[in-house]
Amino acid sequence: MTSARISMELPPCIDSSRAPLAFGTRALPQLTEQLDDPEPVTRRRVLAALCDLVHDPEKAFEAISSGCLEKLKALLQDADNTVRVKTTEVLYLLAAYNLGRGAVLKHDVVALLSDMLDEPVDACRKNVHRVLELLAQFPAGADCVLSLGLVPRLVMKLSEEQEEIQALILATLSSCTWVDALPALASNGVSVLRDLLSHPSSNIRCAATRAMVAISVPAEGKLKVCNEDVLPVLVELLSDSDPGVKANAAGTIMNTAIITKGKLQAIKSGAIPPLLALVDSEDTAVCANALRALTTLAEVPSARLELLKHVSLLETHLDHPTSIISRAAATAVRVITWQP
């Protein structure tokens, strides 16, 4: 039977893959001290325990403020594979919090992470890309990624990596491209994305079309999209099964069709009928993007003639509950029925 006296021995080690945790507030400082232990086994266990702890936001804050980021930086270049994988996982968990992202940027960890883009271990690379993706959603993080010149490298990696990592890279690229599209354009991003548009996985297609939307925002992007014959592919994607893909494809068309060349190319590729079909869709994004694409296309006289026949369809959306759609429908109707 258990006795009431506290035993002098340490508690038994239940899980040998995790280091034993000290009680209460002593847990994190002890783990931090053990991080630079010379034994790789100990380091692995400590990192496994740290991974589990950092899911809790309070513990994550404690970890960051007790400065274990410096040690994690040192561990990123460790020789042992598992240690590196776990370190990147801890960084990924920390980057999910705003404070973590700020600390990661402050301690200049991104430069080290960019060196790890060529890692042989898959799990490690995946975690690195996850961290980059989370960072890029944050404006300062996107600036950091851009300033380190990672965008061209990521574009190059895009064609060689596995599927999941490709999805992560695409997300990172789209976030960065929203901030500044020039590096992506300069490194031939449009053609790489076009190749990915016909990928069998819908995840990849969705992410690729999203990146396309971002790239087609600046003027050079639009020109490039026209030049690289992406529009026929996009028109095909308008009849895709995934609503995200459809929405983003319509978005890219709407962006590209702002320049005259884009408009003409789009009409030539027969974008109008699928777009009209998409206007009736349930998804807000799809409907809104389709309406706006039709608006941009309606500037061309020939398209306007054709669309005049379908004005009634558009007018049904004028009183849609979502304000975006009703506004877009109003603009579309106005543009279509404009007389010079």
Add this chain to the structure above:
Amino acid sequence: SSSNHYTTSYSTTQSGIYTFSSSPRAILNCSKYREPIAEQYGNIMYDRRVVRGNTYAQYLLPLTPQPDPSELRRQQEARRRAIERRRTKEQLRLRTPEPVEGRKHVDVQTDLYLLELSDKIDESSVECQTDAFLDRPTTPLFIPVKSGKDVATQIEEGELFDFDVEVRPMLEVLVGKTVEQALLEVMEEEELAILRAQQRAFEELRSAELVEVQRLEEQERRRREEKERRIKQQREALQREKESVEKIAAWAFAKQYLSELLPRVYGMLRDKGYFYDPVERDVETEFLPWVIKEVNNTLGKRYVARTILNTLIRDIAEQRLEAYRQEEQK
């Protein structure tokens, strides 16, 4: 003094108040403390007051030193009366009547079970002989006589340690911690999912606004360009018209101007001597310069000769002057 305050003895008993054998009185001239007595200690062995010998049948002194004679008489009386009473009782005691003639009283036992009364005592002689010497056996364990109630207790199998009860706190901790961790991870993922959804909504709005802005920009630009182009065209047309008007005016004027130009030109040229006789001209252009050149040469030679002459004369004049001067000096 004022401390002397004593009551008179009340010996009346009818009211039931105190009777004193000796009335209380205050002690006078009494010092508070005893004087230290010089005690003489003696040996109790030689003390007359200590009782010696056995005390079982000792004559105890009567309580009072002298017995009260009335008391003594009373006691004797009581003794005598007691003896008498005893004797009378003895006499009055009922005895069995004397036996009738020719009979004898015999004691008979009338109980259910007869007792054998005899003077003879049953005797039996028993002999015993100790055994050969044996070793003293070990003293048996002293088990005291049982006293008190017998109470037994037995611990059954499940009583000391009940697994289900004991394991509960451990299980709670284990399951609790696991569930807590799982909840944390699930919340994290949910948070991330919500963040992403929010971002997507924001991106949509942003792209909507962006597209509108760009479209309107583009429209503006196109219209502006169109306008400018048309204006330029118009301006060019105007320009050309103006030019053509000017040209016509110029042509008319020029025609009118030139009509009288030709005779005047011819006249002016003739005046200026542009129509010339070739021989004359030839003579003028070639011969005359040659002549002049030759004249110049000749004149030049003459000039040179004159100069030489001048120099000669000068030299001679100087020499003469020198000579004359030297002459003069001599």
